Amino acid sequence: MNILVCVKRVPQTGGRIVLTPDGQEIDARYLGFTVSPHEECAVEEAVRIVEKAGGTTTVLTLGPAVAEDQLRDAMAIGIERAILLETDGREWDPVATAEAIVETIHAEEAANGPFDLILFGNESADTGGYQVGVRVAVALDRPIVTGIKGLEVGEGSLVARRDAGGGAWESFELDLPAVIAVKEGINLPRYPSVPGRLRAKRKEVAKVSPEWRAGGLEKIGLRLPQEDRTRAEVIGQGPEAAIAVVDLLERIGVVRK
Amino acid sequence: MSGGILVVVDAPGGEPDRLSLEVLTFARSLGAPLHAVLFGPGAEKLGPSGVSTAHVVEDKRLAGPVPEARAGAIVQLVEQVSPSTVVAAGSERGNELLAHVAARLGQPMAANVVSAVLEGERLRLVRQRWAGSLLEDAWLDGSPKLLTVAPHAVAAEPAPKATSLATSPFEPALTDRDFRVRVRPIEAAATSGISLSDARVVVGGGRGVGSGEAFSELEELAGLLGAAVGGSRVVTSAGWRPHSDQIGQTGLRIAPDLYIACGISGAIQHIVGCKAAKRILAINTDPDAPIMDVADYAVIGDLHAVVPAIAAELRRRGIAAS
Numbered sequence: 001m002n003i004l005v006c007v008k009r010v011p012q013t014g015g016r017i018v019l020t021p022d023g024q025e026i027d028a029r030y031l032g033f034t035v036s037p038h039e040e041c042a043v044e045e046a047v048r049i050v051e052k053a054g055g056t057t058t059v060l061t062l063g064p065a066v067a068e069d070q071l072r073d074a075m076a077i078g079i080e081r082a083i084l085l086e087t088d089g090r091e092w093d094p095v096a097t098a099e100a101i102v103e104t105i106h107a108e109e110a111a112n113g114p115f116d117l118i119l120f121g122n123e124s125a126d127t128g129g130y131q132v133g134v135r136v137a138v139a140l141d142r143p144i145v146t147g148i149k150g151l152e153v154g155e156g157s158l159v160a161r162r163d164a165g166g167g168a169w170e171s172f173e174l175d176l177p178a179v180i181a182v183k184e185g186i187n188l189p190r191y192p193s194v195p196g197r198l199r200a201k202r203k204e205v206a207k208v209s210p211e212w213r214a215g216g217l218e219k220i221g222l223r224l225p226q227e228d229r230t231r232a233e234v235i236g237q238g239p240e241a242a243i244a245v246v247d248l249l250e251r252i253g254v255v256r257k
Numbered sequence: 258m259s260g261g262i263l264v265v266v267d268a269p270g271g272e273p274d275r276l277s278l279e280v281l282t283f284a285r286s287l288g289a290p291l292h293a294v295l296f297g298p299g300a301e302k303l304g305p306s307g308v309s310t311a312h313v314v315e316d317k318r319l320a321g322p323v324p325e326a327r328a329g330a331i332v333q334l335v336e337q338v339s340p341s342t343v344v345a346a347g348s349e350r351g352n353e354l355l356a357h358v359a360a361r362l363g364q365p366m367a368a369n370v371v372s373a374v375l376e377g378e379r380l381r382l383v384r385q386r387w388a389g390s391l392l393e394d395a396w397l398d399g400s401p402k403l404l405t406v407a408p409h410a411v412a413a414e415p416a417p418k419a420t421s422l423a424t425s426p427f428e429p430a431l432t433d434r435d436f437r438v439r440v441r442p443i444e445a446a447a448t449s450g451i452s453l454s455d456a457r458v459v460v461g462g463g464r465g466v467g468s469g470e471a472f473s474e475l476e477e478l479a480g481l482l483g484a485a486v487g488g489s490r491v492v493t494s495a496g497w498r499p500h501s502d503q504i505g506q507t508g509l510r511i512a513p514d515l516y517i518a519c520g521i522s523g524a525i526q527h528i529v530g531c532k533a534a535k536r537i538l539a540i541n542t543d544p545d546a547p548i549m550d551v552a553d554y555a556v557i558g559d560l561h562a563v564v565p566a567i568a569a570e571l572r573r574r575g576i577a578a579s
Binding site: 013014015016017026037038093094095098122123125126127128129130131134135137138139143144145146147159161164166167168169170171172173174175183184185188189215216217218219220221222223224225227231232233234235236237238239240241242243244245246248249250252253254255256257 | 322325349352353355356357359360361364365366367368369381385386387388389390391392393394395396397398399405437438439440441443444445446447452454457458482490493494496500501503506507508514515522523524525526536537538539544546547548549550551552553554555556557558559562563565566567569570571574575576577578
């Protein structure tokens with residue numbers, strides 16, 4: 001089983017978003033970076049599949065040189081190889097991103113044989129475009145299902161399941177090679193071990209520098225939405241506040257005497 | 258392109274769903290005539306929404322979750338109708354479907370748009386990033402323009418005047434390849450208590466709860482209030498609660514009458530999942546926690562003391578959920 005996982009470096013936003021003065025980016029000076037939560041699970045899933053069935057795993061990202069950190073994080077929990085499509089920091093839209101990934105997949109497959117399975121996160125945490133995985137699958141003429149929270153890989157095919165609403169599940173059978181976009185909840189990603197981190201530090205990251213291109217969705221700028229909420233009214237301190245809380249619950253009709 | 262707007266309508270049980278009615282409202286602001294495509298019954302309900310032509314795909318194979326085949330049908334319909342814009346709901350399934358259409362047509366697509374105006378050949382739009390915590394102003398090119406509308410970005414309203422609606426059967430030419438993803442029978446829901454999505458009151462726990470065991474305090478309060486219990490991403494990532502209990506950007510979006518946020522600092526990942534609650538009561542030791550910016554009411558204190566005290570006070574007054 002030869003698996004490719006595609007991830008994206010995004011800021012760890014925490015409690016409040018602050019923009020840069022030009023409104024082009026999130027001010028990330030005081031923030032850490034990570035990969036989108038769905039992708040953390042995609043990385044973990046790839047490692048688990050190969051631990052069980054054998055094979056190789058590769059992680060790929062399109063991003064600035066520092067996105068190498070996120071590739072090493074993936075290698076620290078067991079991904080073997082990493083490819084960085086290094087950008088100059090400009091944002092790539094979904095069409096351009098998918099094109100660059102497809103070009104790299106073609107080159108990789110020509111050199112090292114086909115990927116049986118390509119994993120994406122369902123959508124990136126930051127831009128939330130909901131389309132790069134589908135575009136890559138269609139360009140490669142491979143089947144894809146998105147929103148996947150359960151995966152069983154068999155000989156030549158896989159079964160994938162996702163929420164069908166109201167607690168029901170729908171499931172799909174796909175022949176390999178296939179593409180799957182996973183959602184958080186498919187697994188509980190492990191923490192990297194210290195030896196894993198050290199091993200990842202020494203590993204090589206293959207680098208490609210694709211040329212920036214327009215894709216048809218062009219960012220003008222970012223802004224924070226107007227929220228009409230006002231700050232919370234403090235109705236009490238400590239356990240003595242229980243009386244005020246229950247008064248409130250009665251007043252708003254959540255409970256009755 | 259001859260113009261006109263094509264809207265993908267979902268009508269489970271023959272009734273257009275709320276998101277579809279929102280998308281139709283949004284689409285009317287972009288131009289006319291309004292075309293709709295449905296993969297099942299419900300077309301006759303679209304006159305009040307201002308639809309001129311409803312294209313009904315009657316092929317039973319397209320009734321299920323088959324985005325590849327549905328995209329194949331929409332691409333053929335686009336060739337026939339030549340719309341200037343194709344719009345779908347910004348739901349998980351709507352985004353998936355339109356991504357397939359975009360990939361097949363080789364056109365760009367904007368997901369979760371909240372407003373859009375045509376300026377010359379380009380669409381100037383505002384769309385959601387970070388699940389709505391941030392807005393992006395952007396240009397969208399392409400022909401047709403492809404976009405999904407963020408859920409609840411516009412309120413569903415009937416057209417100022419109803420149109421005379423024509424219904425037209427549409428039979429796409431599909432191949433086996435369009436059905437290469439094989440759909441298996443749906444597994445029914447395991448029966449359980451009150452679901453987080455439907456509960457009128459939700460008690461949520463965050464890092465401050467401290468352990469999976471300590472959620473029993475929240476469970477006790479929830480039991481008295483007829484509430485469901487959920488948690489932040491910290492809680493599900495630590496394994497204190499199953500992922501299906503997560504409220505947030507990568508979990509559930511809830512909209513109860515009251516959300517009681519216990520020991521939750523209020524990371525934006527969590528806020529996008531709970532801000533549709535009518536009222537939020539935060540219980541937190543930190544009066545400056547970001548949750549205070551979105552909460553309506555707050556109790557400053559340790560949830561391990563406050564939550565059991567609320568439960569005790571409810572019992573003392575002999576109070577039950579209404």
